[in-house]
Amino acid sequence: xxxxxxxxxxxxxILTQCGKKNELPIYGTFEITVRGKVPDVxxxxxxxxxxxxxxxxxxxxxxxxxxxxxWKVRFMPDKPGIWFYSWNFHNKKxxxxxxxxxxxxxxxxxxxxxxxxxxxxxxxxxxLPFFWFGGKWINAPNYGPPFKGDIKNDKHDHKYNNxxxxxxxxxxxxxxxxxxxxxxxxxxxxxxYPLENDKISWDLEWIKRGEWLVREMGERGIYCQINFFxxxxxxxxxxxxxxxxxxxxxxxxxxxxxxxxxxxxxxDDLAKENYIRNIIARFSGYYNVYWELGNEMEYGPHDGKKxxxxxNLKYIPWxxxxxxxxxxxxxxxxxxxxxxxxxxxxxxxxxxxxxNTDRNRPVIMNELVRGxxxxxxxxxxxxRDSTERTAYRRTFWNNFVYGGCGSSEATWxxxxxxxxxxxxxxxxxxxxxxxFIEKIPVNINEMFTDTSFVRSGPGKYRxxxxxxECYITYFTRNLLEINNIDQIYVNLPEGNYTYxxxxxSTGLYSEEINIISSGKPVILNKSFKTDIVLSMISHNxx
Numbered sequence: 001x002x003x004x005x006x007x008x009x010x011x012x013x014i015l016t017q018c019g020k021k022n023e024l025p026i027y028g029t030f031e032i033t034v035r036g037k038v039p040d041v042x043x044x045x046x047x048x049x050x051x052x053x054x055x056x057x058x059x060x061x062x063x064x065x066x067x068x069x070x071w072k073v074r075f076m077p078d079k080p081g082i083w084f085y086s087w088n089f090h091n092k093k094x095x096x097x098x099x100x101x102x103x104x105x106x107x108x109x110x111x112x113x114x115x116x117x118x119x120x121x122x123x124x125x126x127x128l129p130f131f132w133f134g135g136k137w138i139n140a141p142n143y144g145p146p147f148k149g150d151i152k153n154d155k156h157d158h159k160y161n162n163x164x165x166x167x168x169x170x171x172x173x174x175x176x177x178x179x180x181x182x183x184x185x186x187x188x189x190x191x192x193y194p195l196e197n198d199k200i201s202w203d204l205e206w207i208k209r210g211e212w213l214v215r216e217m218g219e220r221g222i223y224c225q226i227n228f229f230x231x232x233x234x235x236x237x238x239x240x241x242x243x244x245x246x247x248x249x250x251x252x253x254x255x256x257x258x259x260x261x262x263x264x265x266x267x268d269d270l271a272k273e274n275y276i277r278n279i280i281a282r283f284s285g286y287y288n289v290y291w292e293l294g295n296e297m298e299y300g301p302h303d304g305k306k307x308x309x310x311x312n313l314k315y316i317p318w319x320x321x322x323x324x325x326x327x328x329x330x331x332x333x334x335x336x337x338x339x340x341x342x343x344x345x346x347x348x349x350x351x352x353x354x355x356n357t358d359r360n361r362p363v364i365m366n367e368l369v370r371g372x373x374x375x376x377x378x379x380x381x382x383x384r385d386s387t388e389r390t391a392y393r394r395t396f397w398n399n400f401v402y403g404g405c406g407s408s409e410a411t412w413x414x415x416x417x418x419x420x421x422x423x424x425x426x427x428x429x430x431x432x433x434x435x436f437i438e439k440i441p442v443n444i445n446e447m448f449t450d451t452s453f454v455r456s457g458p459g460k461y462r463x464x465x466x467x468x469e470c471y472i473t474y475f476t477r478n479l480l481e482i483n484n485i486d487q488i489y490v491n492l493p494e495g496n497y498t499y500x501x502x503x504x505s506t507g508l509y510s511e512e513i514n515i516i517s518s519g520k521p522v523i524l525n526k527s528f529k530t531d532i533v534l535s536m537i538s539h540n541x542x
Contacts, residue, residue, distance in 0.1 A: 026080050026103045027110040027125065027287040032073040034063060034089055042200050045274055047281060048073050050087040054100075059324040063087070064281035067204045074285025076325070078110055078125050107221025111325050112290050114342055119360045121445040122328065122343070122405050125287075129445040132223075132364045132406025133434050134185035135178050135427075136413040140193030141240045142166045143209045148239040155240050164240070166416055172216055174415040179220035181427040182434045185406065186222055187292060187366065188213060190279065191230035192260040197237065199261050199271035202278065211282065218288040225330060225366070226283050228276060228315070229294040231302055233259045253300040263294070263315075264306045273318050280322045290327040291319060292345065292366075298335045308338035316340050332366060343405075349395050352402040365399050365407035368392065383410035386422045393429040393504055394531065397474045400433065401462040403449040432507040436533070441541045442470045455521055457488035468493050471536040474504075477528060486526055488534070494519035496539040501532055509535075 024030050030052075038046050048063025050073045063073035077083050077100040086095040103110075103126070110125025122130040146153050146165050153165040178186070194206035217224050232242040235254035243251035243258075256262035261271055283289045293315060298304025311331070316339065319329055330336070332345035344363040346352070349371035368377035372391035382388045392409060399407045409426055413419075419427075437444060443466075450465040454473055463473040471490075494517055501510040515522065524534070 022097075023099045023101050024077065025101050025105065025108075026078065027076060027105070027108045028100075029285050029287070030075045030077065030083075030085075030098060031285075032063065032085070032087060032094075033066075034071045034073070034087065034092075034094075035069060036071075036089070036092065037069045038090065042198075043069075043071075044200050044202060044278060046071070046089075047277070048087055048089040050075070050085060052077070052083055052085045054079055054081050054083050061285070061324050062277070062281040062322065063089070064278050066208075072282075074282070076111065076285050076287055108218070108287055110287050111327060112223060113326070114328055114362065115445050118445045120362055120403060120448075122362050123445060129443060130223075130405070131400075131434075131437060131444065132185040132366075132408070133183045133430050134187075134364075134366065134406060134408030135174075135183050136409065136415065137187045137189060137367070137411040138171075138213060139163050140189045140191055140206075140210075140234070143171070143188075143206070143213055145203070145205045145209070148203070151239055153240045170416050171213060175216055175220050175222065177419060177424075177427070178222055181424075181431045183427065183430060184221055184223055184434075185225070185408065186217060187225040187227060187408075187411070189227045189230060189295075191227055191295075192233040192275075193240075195260055195275060197260065199268060200274055207282070214283060214286055214289060218286055221288075223288045223290070224286075225292040226279065226289055227292040227295060228279060229263045229297065229307075231294075231296045231299045233263075236260050253302070255301045263310065264297075264302055265310070269314065272314070276315065276318045277322050280319065284323055284325055284327060291323075291329045293319070293329050293331045293339075293341060294335075295332055295345075296347075297331075298333065304335040305338065308335050311339045311341070328362075330364070330366075346404075349391075349398070352398055352404060359403075362405045364405050365395060367408060367411045368395055371395055378411045380410055380412055380414040383413055383423045383426050384420050386425075389422065389425055389429070390531070392426045394476060396430055396433050397504060397531070397533070398462065398476070400437070401449065401464045401472060401474045403464065429504065432504060435507065436502060436504070440470060440472065440535075441537060442466045447472070452491055455489040455491050458486045468495065469538045469541060471534070473534040473536075475528070475532050475534070477531050486528070488524040488526060489521050490524060490536070492517040492519075492522045492536070497536055498539065499524070499534060499536040501526060501528075502535055504531060504533055514539075 034048050043065040048071045050061045052059045052075050061075050063071040066072045080100045080102055083100055084097045109128050112122050112130045115121045115123040124130050141153050141163050144165050155164045194203045214224050232253045235243050235258050243254045245251050256264045261268040297307040328342040330343040330345050331341040333347045336344040345366040346363055347367045347369045372388045376382055396407050447464045447466045450463040453463040453471050454461050460476040461473055463471055465471040497515050498512050500512045
């Protein structure tokens with residue numbers, strides 16, 4: 001900034017989350033506001049340089065432009081104690097400290113990261129396993145603004161349902177439902193929509209409402225995948241849509257050359273890096289955030305291989321460069337396998353994790369596409385259809401026993417109309433899975449897919465186990481194959497065990513049965529007409 005005159009800066013601490021004694025609970029968001037003015041440059045390209053330290057570690061955090069000549073720095077402390085900070089912005093400096101206290105929020109477990117002990121799984125900062133119990137996607141037009149100039153945000157798509165503006169009450173009402181049914185995951189799409197056509201500036205009304213949503217999720221223990229790119233990113237000048245529309249028809253996604261910038265090819269690197277940098281600076285200081293690099297980047301007119309090349313060469317290194325917390329980076333659909341992302345996002349039930357030893361990354365079913373009677377589980381109408389309930393429930397459970405890290409529901413659920421009984425039943429099935437998992441007496445990140453436990457039995461089955469301690473088997477039953485009594489042969493190591501049966505549609509358990517194994521195959525007799533779960537626990541765990 002040589003030769004430019006800078007208006008003096010003022011440091012202001014936002015104390016609403018810090019208390020009277022400048023205290024903040026662990027995993028809270030500490031915020032600094034730096035006020036000033038930088039002439040003759042786009043302020044969205046300027047960042048505050050801040051450092052936070054607990055005396056043993058240092059986090060380098062950037063402050064982003066938030067309008068009205070203000071820059072904000074957000075930091076999430078992950079350990080209790082005294083934290084020291086300093087900031088530097090155009091030769092103006094400041095420093096201070098705050099006290100981080102113990103966590104009192106039962107929903108807040110800190111940032112999510114890959115489990116260093118078991119890299120197929122995810123873990124929270126407090127050491128608890130993280131399993132995704134997901135709801136819908138929040139599309140970029142859903143959080144506004146209601147108007148962009150004279151263009152109204154009221155798009156309606158016969159395929160993707162309502163993609164326009166949702167009021168605060170609609171949004172928080174759905175978040176309350178997610179909390180009531182113990183869901184802990186949603187996805188928030190950015191996909192270039194809040195970015196202005198100059199490729200650098202942001203529509204602050206738009207992005208701040210998305211930020212408000214993230215905070216509202218955090219108050220309810222709901223984690224948020226923040227999306228960067230999408231095959232369906234907005235077409236330049238359309239604001240609320242991904243392509244021009246013909247009445248009654250769903251348009252294809254706009255080619256990358258017609259979007260705000262083209263993420264499949266070289267070019268606009270300064271704009272692309274600045275876009276990623278602003279997102280990380282704005283959102284990473286919230287405990288409930290991690291990243292989705294892209295969605296369906298190999299669909300429509302787009303080349304997934306080209307995106308993977310750009311992702312490995314530029315996008316992933318930029319995220320790792322600017323993210324002080326090294327939060328997981330996810331990517332869907334199959335293109336994730338060609339990149340260095342941390343988490344794979346699945347869209348098809350037939351893509352459930354294979355049983356082998358070479359998969360060393362977590363996977364989440366973040367959109368259900370196939371697997372139901374109508375083969376379209378992402379749709380609002382499917383989740384509201386009683387005949388599809390079994391397909392959703394099977395996806396939830398199969399993801400768990402096949403070694404996955406969770407599933408979402410109908411990603412295009414219309415929350416601007418009341419959820420009917422059938423939709424709530426699907427949400428209830430997710431809740432029952434969570435309740436079941438929380439009662440498992442071992443760390444689920446120490447359990448892996450087991451193909452040897454059940455030697456033979458009816459229908460299809462898969463087990464997730466911790467050898468010699470805990471075995472959870474999900475049986476998928478074809479109603480046409482029902483016998484009066486089914487015999488299930490299990491290979492049970494020597495020892496004393498207790499087992500019981502669980503109905504995933506009702507949450508009811510059978511009575512407990514004790515069994516002594518000599519190490520030889522054990523026969524269990526059980527007649528069942530619907531899918532059922534076998535829970536086998538070693539007496540050593542009681």
